[in-house]
Amino acid sequence: SDPSPLQDFCVADLKSPLLINGYPCKNPSKITSKDFFYEGLTQNPNNYDSLGVDLSQVSVNQFPALNTMGMSMNRVAFQPGGLNPPHIHPRATELSLVTEGKIFVGWISTDYVMYWKIMSAGELFIIPPGLVHFQLNVGKGNARFYASFNSQKPGIQILGQALFNVTPMAIPDEVLTKALLVNQTIIDLIKSKFAQH
Numbered sequence: 001s002d003p004s005p006l007q008d009f010c011v012a013d014l015k016s017p018l019l020i021n022g023y024p025c026k027n028p029s030k031i032t033s034k035d036f037f038y039e040g041l042t043q044n045p046n047n048y049d050s051l052g053v054d055l056s057q058v059s060v061n062q063f064p065a066l067n068t069m070g071m072s073m074n075r076v077a078f079q080p081g082g083l084n085p086p087h088i089h090p091r092a093t094e095l096s097l098v099t100e101g102k103i104f105v106g107w108i109s110t111d112y113v114m115y116w117k118i119m120s121a122g123e124l125f126i127i128p129p130g131l132v133h134f135q136l137n138v139g140k141g142n143a144r145f146y147a148s149f150n151s152q153k154p155g156i157q158i159l160g161q162a163l164f165n166v167t168p169m170a171i172p173d174e175v176l177t178k179a180l181l182v183n184q185t186i187i188d189l190i191k192s193k194f195a196q197h
């Protein structure tokens, strides 16, 4: 969904002080084959977070040749029980290939219908742009999928964090208690969990 390129390539100059929508191009005279290949996913997942997920993003910031190409990838690896918690991508549709394990994939439409499947290696799923989705490893072993996005920088916003752990100030308690239909004690408890997280 990103704008179409007007040239063969525009490898991002991530250090440029110019502020534009995307990144300015590196000087084409400095471009070599190396710019168009990314080896970061040759390393096995080894950086699992507290929810048992290793998320390796390959957006324009990791792979500058993606600048203006309107595409990017993530590798998402799970330990047993690992959860990629409910989140959205503000700028992209997600098309993913499961390569290992058994993964409960769900997403929620704007009519609040959940579409879901327990997925195995070789299967694909599609998440419409901007909608809430999650993945849970429900198998006995590790699990993995590779996500592709139609944006060089899809962005990710995790719902729990957006509600309970933001700066420079928290969402007012009156907003949270009314929106979530619970009392202050429960809000305080969840906030304290996210603060330690």
Ligand code: GLV
Pocket: 074, 075, 076, 084, 094, 133, 135, 147, 156
């Ligand atoms: C998976 O949903 C991801 O965003 O990588």
Ligand code: MN
Pocket: 087, 088, 089, 094, 127, 133, 147
């Ligand atoms: Mn996603």
